Amino acid sequence: MLVLVLGSALLTSCKPKDSSDAAIGDAEKAYVAPGKYDEFYNFVSGGFSGQLSVYGLPSGRLFRVIPVFSVDPEKGWGYSEETKPMLNTSHGFVPWDDLHHTEMSQTNGEVDGRWVFGNANNTPRIARIDLKTFKTAEIIELPNSGGNHSSPFITENTEYVVAGTRFSVPADYSDGDVPINTYKQNFKGHISFVKVGKEGEMDLAFQIVTPGVNFDLSHAGKGKSHGWFFFSCYNTEQANTLLEVNASQKDKDFIMAVNWKKAEEYIKAGKGKKQAVKYVHNKWNEKTHSATSETKTEVLVLDAAALKDICYMIPCPKSPHGCDVDPSGEYIVGSGKLAALIPVFSFGKLMGAIKDKKFDGDYGGINVVKYEAALHGEVQKPGLGPLHTEFDGKGNAYTTFFVSSEVVKWDIKSLKVLDRVPTYYSVGHLCIPGGDSKKPFGKYLVAYNKITKDRYLPTGPELAQSAQIFDISGDKMKLILDFPTIGEPHYAQAAPADLIRNNGQLKFYKIGDNNHPFAAKGEKESKVTRQGNQVHVYMTSIRSHFGPDNIEGIKMGDEVYFHVTNLEQDWDVPHGFGIKGANTAELLIMPGETATLKWTPDRVGILPFYCTDFCSALHQEMQGYIRVSPAGSNVPLSFSLGTNLPAATK
Amino acid sequence: MKKTKISIVSKAILLVVAALFVGALFVPMWQIQLEAPQYPEGLVLRLHANKIGGDVDIINGLNHYIGMATLHTENFFEFAVLPYIFGGFALISILLIVIAKRKAILGFLIFYIFFVVLAAIDFYRWNYEYGHNLDPNAAIKVPGMAYQPPLIGYKQLLNFGAYSIPDTGGWFLTACGLLLLFIVLKEYQLFTKK
Numbered sequence: 023m024l025v026l027v028l029g030s031a032l033l034t035s036c037k038p039k040d041s042s043d044a045a046i047g048d049a050e051k052a053y054v055a056p057g058k059y060d061e062f063y064n065f066v067s068g069g070f071s072g073q074l075s076v077y078g079l080p081s082g083r084l085f086r087v088i089p090v091f092s093v094d095p096e097k098g099w100g101y102s103e104e105t106k107p108m109l110n111t112s113h114g115f116v117p118w119d120d121l122h123h124t125e126m127s128q129t130n131g132e133v134d135g136r137w138v139f140g141n142a143n144n145t146p147r148i149a150r151i152d153l154k155t156f157k158t159a160e161i162i163e164l165p166n167s168g169g170n171h172s173s174p175f176i177t178e179n180t181e182y183v184v185a186g187t188r189f190s191v192p193a194d195y196s197d198g199d200v201p202i203n204t205y206k207q208n209f210k211g212h213i214s215f216v217k218v219g220k221e222g223e224m225d226l227a228f229q230i231v232t233p234g235v236n237f238d239l240s241h242a243g244k245g246k247s248h249g250w251f252f253f254s255c256y257n258t259e260q261a262n263t264l265l266e267v268n269a270s271q272k273d274k275d276f277i278m279a280v281n282w283k284k285a286e287e288y289i290k291a292g293k294g295k296k297q298a299v300k301y302v303h304n305k306w307n308e309k310t311h312s313a314t315s316e317t318k319t320e321v322l323v324l325d326a327a328a329l330k331d332i333c334y335m336i337p338c339p340k341s342p343h344g345c346d347v348d349p350s351g352e353y354i355v356g357s358g359k360l361a362a363l364i365p366v367f368s369f370g371k372l373m374g375a376i377k378d379k380k381f382d383g384d385y386g387g388i389n390v391v392k393y394e395a396a397l398h399g400e401v402q403k404p405g406l407g408p409l410h411t412e413f414d415g416k417g418n419a420y421t422t423f424f425v426s427s428e429v430v431k432w433d434i435k436s437l438k439v440l441d442r443v444p445t446y447y448s449v450g451h452l453c454i455p456g457g458d459s460k461k462p463f464g465k466y467l468v469a470y471n472k473i474t475k476d477r478y479l480p481t482g483p484e485l486a487q488s489a490q491i492f493d494i495s496g497d498k499m500k501l502i503l504d505f506p507t508i509g510e511p512h513y514a515q516a517a518p519a520d521l522i523r524n525n526g527q528l529k530f531y532k533i534g535d536n537n538h539p540f541a542a543k544g545e546k547e548s549k550v551t552r553q554g555n556q557v558h559v560y561m562t563s564i565r566s567h568f569g570p571d572n573i574e575g576i577k578m579g580d581e582v583y584f585h586v587t588n589l590e591q592d593w594d595v596p597h598g599f600g601i602k603g604a605n606t607a608e609l610l611i612m613p614g615e616t617a618t619l620k621w622t623p624d625r626v627g628i629l630p631f632y633c634t635d636f637c638s639a640l641h642q643e644m645q646g647y648i649r650v651s652p653a654g655s656n657v658p659l660s661f662s663l664g665t666n667l668p669a670a671t672k
Numbered sequence: 673m674k675k676t677k678i679s680i681v682s683k684a685i686l687l688v689v690a691a692l693f694v695g696a697l698f699v700p701m702w703q704i705q706l707e708a709p710q711y712p713e714g715l716v717l718r719l720h721a722n723k724i725g726g727d728v729d730i731i732n733g734l735n736h737y738i739g740m741a742t743l744h745t746e747n748f749f750e751f752a753v754l755p756y757i758f759g760g761f762a763l764i765s766i767l768l769i770v771i772a773k774r775k776a777i778l779g780f781l782i783f784y785i786f787f788v789v790l791a792a793i794d795f796y797r798w799n800y801e802y803g804h805n806l807d808p809n810a811a812i813k814v815p816g817m818a819y820q821p822p823l824i825g826y827k828q829l830l831n832f833g834a835y836s837i838p839d840t841g842g843w844f845l846t847a848c849g850l851l852l853l854f855i856v857l858k859e860y861q862l863f864t865k866k
Contacts, residue, residue, distance in 0.1 A: 565733065566811075592730045639737065640811055 051493050052503035054081035059523075062455045064468065064516040065124045065138045066489070071509025072119045074140055074151060079455070079466055079516055080491050082505040090149045090158045091119030091142045095607030099158075102609055103583070103618040104538075107315035111145050111163050112300045120144045123174060123239075123451075123513035127218075131178035131244045131349075131460030135521035137222050139174035139183050146170030148183055150222050154528045159306045162224045165299035165321055166193045166212035166231075172240040172345075176218070178248050178460065182282065183224065185214040186237030186253055193231070195297040195323075205262040209234030212323070213253060215282060226301070228289050228322040230280065230332060233386030234260055236269070237278075238343050239410075244460050245351035247369040249283040252354050254338065254345035258385065270360060274337040274393065276385065277345055277356050279372060285324055285332050293329060294322030309537040311615050327387025334376060335385050337393040338365055344410035348419065349460050353398055353434055355419060357408035364408050364421060366437060368398035399437045404430050409450060410513075412457030414464025414494060420457075422449040422469060429469055429492065431499060443499045445490055447473040454494070455516035463518060467492045467499065470511040478506060487511055529593040531614030538616035540585035545569040550661040557582045557659070563597040563611065564589040565638040568631070571646030572666040575659030576623060578652055584609075584631075587616040598634025601648070608634045623650040678777065682855045683769045686777075689851050690765035692844040693758050697721050701841035702795075704821050706731070707833045717743075718839060721754040738819055738830070739810025740802055750794065757787075761848070774859035781852040788849065796823050 054060050060078030068075055072092025076085045093100030093109065100109045100117055109115055119142035127137045137159075140149045146167035152159040164170055169188030176183045190209040192198040200208045211232040217225045236257040243250035258275045261268030288294065297320070304315045326333040336356075344357035354367040374380075375395035382392045407425030414420065419434050427448050431441040451470045455463040469490045477488060486506030492499045533543055542548045542560040548569040549560045557580050562569040568586075576582060588597045590613035599609040601621055609617045623629065633644035651657045700718035703726070707714050718726035723745045732742040745751050761784070768777055803820025806813075814830070821827065821834045828834075838846065857863060 565736075590733070592733070643811075 048493060048500045048502045051500075052080040052082065052491055054078065054083070059519055061519055062463070062466070062516045063519055063522050064453070064455075064514055065126065066453075066470070066507060066514040067121045067124050067140060067512045068508055069122065069487075069510030069512050070120050072121050072142075073509065074121060074124060074138070075508045075511075076156065077489075077507075078519075079468065080493075080503060082489065082491065082503050084508070086156055087508060088151055088156055088158065090140050090151065091116075091121050091147065091161075093117040093607075096610070098607050098609045098617060098619070101607035101619070103620055104312040104616075107313040108158060108161055108304045108306060110302055110304055110315040111147070112165075112302055112317070113145060116145050118144075119147070121149075121509075121512075122171060124515045125174050125176050125183070125458075125513075126515045126517055127180045127222075128176060128178055128459055129180070131248075133456050133459050133461070133515070133517045133521065134180075135517055135525045137180075138515060139176065141170050141173035141185065143169055143171055143188070146173075146185060146187070148174045148185055148216060148224065150183075150218075150224060152222070153522050154526055155308070157306065159222065160224055161304040162216060162226060163301040163303070164212075164214045164216075164226070165301040166195070166210070166229060166297075166323075167191070167214065172213075172237045172253050175240045175242055175251075177242045177251070177282070178244045180218045182215045182227070182242075183218055184240055184242075184251060184253075185216065186240060187212050188236050188238065190234035190236065193297070194299045202262050205234055206260045209260075209262070211235050211237055211255075213237065213278075213280065215285070223305070224303070226318070226321055228285065228294050228324055230285060230324045230326050232278070232326045232333065232388065235276075236265075239345045241345055241347045241354075241458060243347055243351050243369065244349070247347065247351040247354075249281065250369070251280040251282050252345050252347065253278045253280065254342040254356060256341040256343075256359075270341060272340070274339050275341055275358075276335040276390070277338045277342060277354065277367070278388070279334045279336060279391075281332055285329075288324055288329055288332065289322060294324055296320055297323050308531070309535055311531070311536065311538045311617065330389065333388050334372075335388050335390040336367055336372065336396050337382070337390065338367075339363070344408070344421075346411040346413075346419075346458060348413050348434055349415050349462060351460075355411045355421070357411060357421060359407055359409065359424075361408065362403070362406070364401040364404050364411075364432075365393075366398045366401065366434070367396045371398065372396040401432050401437045401439065404432065404439060405442070410452055412452050412454040412467070413462050414454055414457070414467075415462035416464055418464075420452060420454065420467055420494070420499075422452045424448050424450060424472070429467065429499060431494075441498050443492060443501065445469045445471055446477050446488070446504065447471055447475060449490075451511070451513045453514040453516055455518065457516075463516075465493070465495050466516075467494045468514060468516070470507070470514065472510070474506065477504065489514075530591055530595075531612060533587075533589060533591060533614045536587070536614055536616060538585070538587070540583070540618065541587050541616040542569075542585070543587065544589065545663065548661075548663070550575075550659060552659055555580050559584045559661075561586045561599075562589050563587070563599070563633065563644070565595070566633070566640035566644045567663065568599075568633070568644065568646045569663040570661035571663050573646070573661045574649040574651075575657045576648055576650045577655055577657075578623060578626060578650065580623065582621045582623065582648075584619045584621060585616055586611050586619070588613050590614070595637060596635045597637050597644075599631065600634045601631035602629045610635060623648075626650050626652050678772050678774055678855065678859050682777075682859060683772065685851050685855055686765050686769045689848050690762040692848050692851075693762035693765060696841040696844040696848075697755055697758050699841045699844070700725060700839040701845065703837060703839040705835040705837070707835070708831045710831075720751075721758055721841065722751050724748075724751075735819075737810065737812045739807030739813075740819055741805060741807075743802070748798070774856065777852065777859065778856050781849075781856055784849060784852060788845075792823065799823065 062079035064077040074088045089099035146164040150160040167187040168191040171188035172186035213230045217227040235255040238254045240253040257269035338356040339361040340358040342356040380395035405423035405426040411421045449469040491503040588611040702719040704717040715727040
């Protein structure tokens with residue numbers, strides 16, 4: 023009897039219903055039929071994977087993972103001789119990094135489909151990925167920095183891509199051998215402005231030195247605020263230990279407004295101080311199919327405390343993270359991780375405050391603008407733990423809340439909350455196609471979640487991160503798809519598919535344009551040469567054989583370089599190359615390309631090699647042998663294709 | 673014999689015929705379209721008056737599986753002479769305007785039809801040659817299978833569907849024949865009942 027009473031009490035007093043059934047009924051909106059194309063390309067940062075993944079929206083289908091800052095044995099990235107210089111830094115070869123944010127190039131404030139940039143958060147760098155080849159084309163290192171987090175955000179005509187130091191450190195041009203607890207005296211922040219040329223080539227134009235703080239995120243002004251850049255910063259307490267507590271003391275930290283046009287004037291006027299530093303600039307050459315790494319030794323630095331009208335501090339509650347500018351360029355949204363409201367600043371009011379000198383003292387020599395003087399208003403009780411905001415181009419803003427695990431839609435002008443939806447769970451960044459540009463395509467919103475717990479089948483202690491797509495075309499946000507991602511996605515960008523599909527996508531490299539010094543542009547050019555203990559194999563691959571495929575006369579102690587040229591001149595015919603015992607990786611060679619694998623034989627015998635990419639009906643026949651003889655052996659160097667037959671028996 | 677002199681309309685048409693012959697030099701005459709599951713976008717071989725065009729390198733690459741000889745413009749004497757023949761036809765058409773005799777035009781029409789038949793036989797012969805003369809060491813050997821493309825129309829060759837049809841120049845040449853026929857019929861007054 024008691025059991026019955028208890029049981030019915032448990033049944034009737036149920037907990038609030040969970041919302042795992044939220045997507046039912048809208049799932050067909052994410053359906054893209056087999057053979058049909060998605061509406062948008064989605065470029066998603068891979069976080070601690072160091073790579074960039076390319077998805078389709080709204081289907082969530084994964085098309086490609088582009089290796090950027092981490093080695094990728096699948097593609098030979100960082101293993102082939104040609105790609106190794108791309109991962110070179112002033113610390114030498116660095117095989118891993120943490121790619122946090124992506125930003126697509128823009129023209130007139132609109133996404134233009136030429137390049138996408140990515141930042142390395144650990145060893146500070148910026149990469150440029152070419153969207154005709156979907157390949158990392160350039161990487162530039164940033165001196166005087168620790169943790170490049172507030173990057174790679176760009177100005178509205180891609181004049182600059184910026185970087186900021188998350189961990190302020192003593193400048194590279196000063197003595198760094200100082201006690202850690204001298205942060206306030208010796209640690210400095212450096213903001214980098216990297217000029218982007220017409221062909222995309224990057225050049226570190228100048229840096230601005232600031233008091234030591236943690237720079238977190240940034241966004242460029244646009245339209246009326248073009249010429250300004252906004253960086254959020256925390257740890258204005260300047261703590262060097264237990265930041266969790268010690269950097270959370272002040273009610274307000276800052277958004278730093280940077281007048282970069284003014285900074286340009288000062289650079290022109292010679293106010294930049296040349297400082298001796300060391301950083302590298304790595305470039306990929308599509309003609310030689312090789313990368314070069316150049317070490318640079320100088321940077322121009324402007325002092326924000328000395329040149330008073332470059333930087334201004336806007337107080338922002340509390341430990342601001344996201345720093346987002348609306349499509350008009352008038353409103354700047356600061357998201358204080360620990361704040362219970364969202365402040366929205368007005369660019370017009372900020373300009374007025376600067377003009378009328380409505381300052382509230384200074385911070386390390388930088389004028390602090392009065393909070394109210396720059397404030398448009400505050401969104402009251404939006405949620406807990408605001409992080410990032412994107413825009414739909416219809417006057418609405420969408421902010422993610424990590425702690426309360428939700429996306430909240432609000433009106434930019436009236437600051438009224440319009441709608442809220444839960445995410446599963448603890449959303450970080452979000453992405454609306456074009457959502458941080460002048461021209462958002464406000465049809466879908468993707469939330470990138472840090473925790474997935476019970477959302478998918480369990481996979482042991484380590485679980486996937488996830489993306490969730492919402493349809494935002496109506497008044498209410500509707501969850502339409504939920505899918506796991508690679509690595510840990512932070513920021514992502516998306517653009518209409520046609521913009522990239524029709525940008526002159528490369529289908530293969532013309533063999534006639536191949537200027538690789540070890541290319542064999544036809545089977546007749548294939549050969550094996552020896553220079554001391556270095557053996558160079560000029561190898562060709564075409565369906566379905568390597569030329570040569572029988573090589574003898576290799577000796578222990580030799581270093582063998584396989585320079586493999588893919589002779590195919592058609593789309594979607596890559597060849598691979600793998601050889602037994604190689605302690606590097608495979609090569610994956612696109613049509614018309616040459617790639618090199620260094621191989622050091624470790625034993626005497628016959629070692630096979632083969633094509634690793636199923637290239638044709640006779641792919642399994644695409645193989646060869648290399649004979650390794652003892653050091654000092656007199657087996658002559660020889661190579662052949664199709665002629666090394668057994669002697670005829672009588 | 674005023675009657676045998678051709679009309680001004682026929683002369684104008686002859687001018688068009690001459691222009692079409694010249695035009696046929698600059699556009700492909702014939703095309704063989706190929707479709708396979710691996711080539712949803714299709715491949716095409718285009719036969720110009722003076723060369724083989726289209727995806728010839730890709731098709732040569734594929735044909736090695738079945739042991740078909742590779743296609744090279746310089747292996748066909750036709751591509752050396754056809755431009756002169758079409759140029760000659762254009763000159764003859766102009767000459768016919770000057771001669772202006774219907775008998776001469778009839779003669780040219782008969783000669784042209786004869787040429788077309790000969791060309792078709794030649795084309796068939798090459799198709800046969802390439803379709804049957806296969807390398808005995810080829811990787812793919814299907815007993816009894818030949819890879820001769822159709823003279824005109826559609827045929828399935830293993831995973832490839834081959835569709836052989838005239839290209840722009842071919843239609844120009846067809847138009848030349850029809851226009852010549854029209855002049856002949858008109859000048860011999862076969863349109864009007866006697």
